[in-house]
């Protein structure tokens with residue numbers, strides 16, 4: 001009996017170590033792979049980084065919201081990629097041209113770079129499901145509140161959504177981030193944020209911040 005039970009114990013120990021080895025073989029590479037995946041902050045543009053001018057087409061009207069540059073510096077220093085995701089239905093509605101939009105995008109990218117803030121990417125969606133003209137009239141997976149632009153960034157830069165954040169001044173920004181299952185989706189009270197924060201909506205931000213700086217200090221790097 002004693003020999004038999006010793007053998008059983010040995011078998012259990014062998015089985016246990018085999019399971020441990022298998023676990024290491026399978027889960028360890030997964031854990032390493034996940035830790036190698038990058039992190040990013042997805043940022044709305046108008047009302048979050050720059051003042052919302054309503055269909056901005058003139059580079060001279062690009063003006064940063066308060067404390068944006070130091071906030072973005074901190075994110076870069078902490079190893080976050082910065083990706084702008086912006087709805088630009090003004091293009092689809094025929095209010096601004098693609099080249100006017102691109103001039104503003106290039107100007108903003110340069111201004112940030114001159115302040116030592118490199119952007120990893122800017123994605124924009126020109127479509128609108130009702131007001132778009134011609135090819136721009138479409139229900140599109142990239143237009144926020146849909147998460148298409150965020151999915152594109154996650155894929156392009158091999159990012160781990162559980163380490164990524166979304167910051168925006170509208171509930172559609174929050175919905176897009178939540179649709180992509182990001183770690184935290186923060187509404188800022190700049191731009192339309194103050195008014196949006198009072199809305200009785202199914203979309204509930206993970207946090208509400210005064211501005212981008214507050215979001216970074218108190219909800220991202222906290």
Ligand SMILES: [Mg+2]
Nearest residue numbers: 044046047169
């Ligand atoms: Mg906005």
